[in-house]
Amino acid sequence: MDTSAPFTACQYGTDAEFTHDPAGIANYNESVYVNFVDPISEVSALMRIGNRPTMGYSEATVQLTLPGGRIALRAGRKPNESNEQWSTQGLTIKPKDPTRSWEVTYRNTVALISTPSLLAERGRQALKNSPSVECEISLTFEASVPMFTIAEDGDCTPGSSQIATDHYEQFGHVSGTVRLGSTTWTIDRATSFRDHSWGPREWASYTGEWLAAWLADGTAITAYGEFEPNGERASGGVVVTPDGVFHPIRDYTVYTDYAGEATYDGRNVGVITADGLPTLVLDGSINHFVPVTQRTADRAARMGQMSVRYAGGQGGWGIAEFLRPLT
Known part of the structure; x- marks a missing residue:
């Protein structure tokens, strides 16, 4: 493999791995997202920074799902009118070797939440009233496939919703350490997914589902x-x-009847038809269900985030979302 060439299978290359000019877009968002699932320790995580310079703030999320159903969470906004880097509230996500490797570091506190459903309607109160625990994260993402898009034009979603006009994704593995209080997990090539998007974003314009999954045979x-x-x-x-x-x-x-509630006791069942493959039926039990409310101006959406373990012949694991507008 030529490691000097960009590791990409789409129109985005090395230059795209950095921030872009907001160009005066009123609802501009530029975000980077990295997740991982470690089926051995049963720890999974998602880490995201979104810069909204024309709206005057950056938003950060650090969410760890822990054995036994608890989660550790930091989610909030801080004033920011810059779009020069992804670094806020102790979380930094940055390219190490663009198109191939990224670094994720975090040093701050998180709220240890035993009942995630409280986040749906009383998110700030749940965060304030939960025990605060020191957290340190030091991870390196290494790509296993080239950067790719889900649409030729780079649109973030397949439909008409306004999430982002430029977007690419990549599968890989993360290695490093996650410390929560006195407990440290060593992460060794845990399955991981990352994305980078920029452009206008309206959370409440999307009604649908998303999934990042890794099957037991190595399929992503x-x-x-x-x-x-x-x-x-x-x-x-x-x-x-x-x-x-x-x-x-x-x-x-x-297949779900989820309509934005604070809890969901069903399964995550999806059927996928892809070119050149037999139909994939993914039937997953939900280990954690975290109802997050996203707000933009006068709109709001409920994002039900899940860690999932698949049963039967398609055994594996994943991180999934149900997104529903709130009226």
């Missing part, structure tokens, strides 16, 4: 499904098989 999946205003469903994403071949997803159907 990112899948999106969105309901259009006319009731039709748009799907997108890719299935990357162990031989490194990308199979575009044509249909991602999720």
Whole structure:
């Protein structure tokens, strides 16, 4: 492999790995996101920074899902009119070797939450009233596949929602350490997914589901499904098989009656149709369900975030979301 060339299978390369000019877009958002699932320790995490310089703030999320159902969380906004880097509230996400390797570091406190459903309607109160624990994260993301897009134009979602006009993704592994209070986990090549998007963003414009999954045989999946205003469903994403071949997803159907509630006691069941592959049926038990409310101006959406373990012949694990607008 030529390590001097950009590791990309799309229109985005080394230059895209850094921040961009907001160009006066009123609801501009530029965000980087990294997650991982470690099926051995049963610890998973998602870490995200979103810069909204024209709106005057940056937002950060550090969320750890822990054995036994608890979560550790920091989520909030800080004043910021700059879009020069991704660093806020003790969290820094930055390219180490653009298109191939990123570093994620965090040093701050998190709230240890035993009942995540409280976040739905009383998020600030739940964070304030939960025990505060010191947390340190030091992880390196190493890409296992080239950067890719789910749509040729780089749009963030397959439908008409306004999430971001430029967007790419990448699968890989993370290694390093996660310390929570007196407990330290050593993470050794845990399955991971990252993305980078920029452009206008309205959270409440999206009604659908998202999934990042890793099957036991080494298959990696990112899948999106969105309901259009006319009731039709748009799907997108890719299935990357162990031989490194990308199979575009044509249909991602999720069977759920979730409508934005604070709790969900069902399963995460999805059916994926992708080019050149048999139909994939993913039937997952939900280990954690975290209802997060995203607000933009006068709009709000409920994001039900999940860690999932798959059963049967498609055994594996994943991180998933249900996104529903709140009226």
